[in-house]
Amino acid sequence: MLTELSGWAITAVAVLGVLSVAAGIAVFVVDSMARATFALLASFLAVAGVLLALDLVYLAVVTALMMTIEMAIMAVFMIMFMMNPAGLMPMTMVHNAKASAVMGAGAFVVLAVGIWTIDWPTRNPPRPADSTRQLGEAIMGSHMLVMLVIGIALFATILAGTILATARGRYDRLGPGLDATHPDDPVPGGLPR
């Protein structure tokens, strides 16, 4: 498998791999929310670079796209949840250090054991002419159920997060009888409702 890749690609994968781990470590070393966020983004972009070097263009750009949006949305949630929303004061980026260290080490062991003990296919199937099309057919075909379940779970998480973040409910908006003609919102919004 490795022999199929050019020396150029192998070097790129190695360098970007080290970069992504280094940026990942930086997330816990820096003392500002913004720097931690963008260190994490740098780590993900390095992973996207690894995918690009492996000629998986769609996965690479979609990783970059999604992770960037995710980090930006994290900044939005930062305003909603944090005690220091602007994040301008230095603060530690480590919470619950012992338990997270145990969980991190555990995940690393499980993944490493999995990688080295799994029975990888030895025969080299021909590489698809268009990996993007192959991926689309897999997602829209045999793996559709998985994707749907993940999608709904993610959506439910987003809704739950937003509901937890907002202190106002429908009774605040529409009155105790829910019979107000116009909702009473702090930000009116642009549409006549």
Added chain:
Amino acid sequence: MPEQTLAEAWGLAPAVLGVVAIGLVLGLVVAGVDRAVVSGAPRTAVEPIRSSARLLVEQRRTTLAPDRLLWRLGCAAVPALALLSLAVVPIGGRTLWSTSADLVWFNAMEALLWAAVWLVGWGPNAVHALTGGYRFLAQGLAYELPLMFALITAGLAAGSLRTTDILAAQQDLWFVVTMPVAFVVFVGSAAAFAFWGPFAAPTAADIAGGVTSELSGVDRLLVEAGRAVFLGATAAMAAALFLGGGSGPWLPGPLWHLVKTLAVVAALVWAGRRIPLLRPDRTVEVGWTVLVPLTLLQALVVAVLVLNGFYA
């Protein structure tokens, strides 16, 4: 690879330099047209060149305890990403590099631009800049999905995410005929991503210039140039995705593409500068509740047409 890329045709280094040069010229054209429309005097179109030169030699002004690393990073990233998005825009019928996911690449560069602009607002440790940065986040969030759907609609009709395939699919009929909503939303959302014209609330006067309030010298030049280049790249991409790129009678293909790009720039600036500044708190809701369903409907119409073999 069905067709040659620019990098293969011209060699890597000349192709990259060529695309960067084209990007900078496009940016200058956008800035010049913008100046001329705002001031109403065509001779002010050279003003961007003069102010660029002035910003180049201007001394940098700084703030108290800025996050210098992230600030500089954000400022440099804005033009870099605008130029990177040009890599998948066809120039003379070829793109700098051609992948099976060109449209997603273009979109990813926009998303990264979004993060970069927030950094520009965050960096100086100043309240107006940070307010502008957060305004931009809310605005980008609202226009990201419509933009994505508009891009995907063009890919859907061509059955490919590759820009050159989309060009080839418009030999008979320009996509703007069957997807006018996607075209307008694409250009408008891209203007929102460049926080330009009616979408300039992140840099508005009510917060003393917002994101750009603390920028000076080279930093300001980089951000302003990045915005202009990105608008130019968007116009070129819109001409390629919806207006048939180089297709047209009599003139050679690249010239047609140039004419269409300039027409999009002129229309965008002319229309954009006639609309007052849109307050994000009054308009992002429109993005979510009007534009998202509209673009989805547009994609549905195109999908039905594809199934009926309309584009085949």
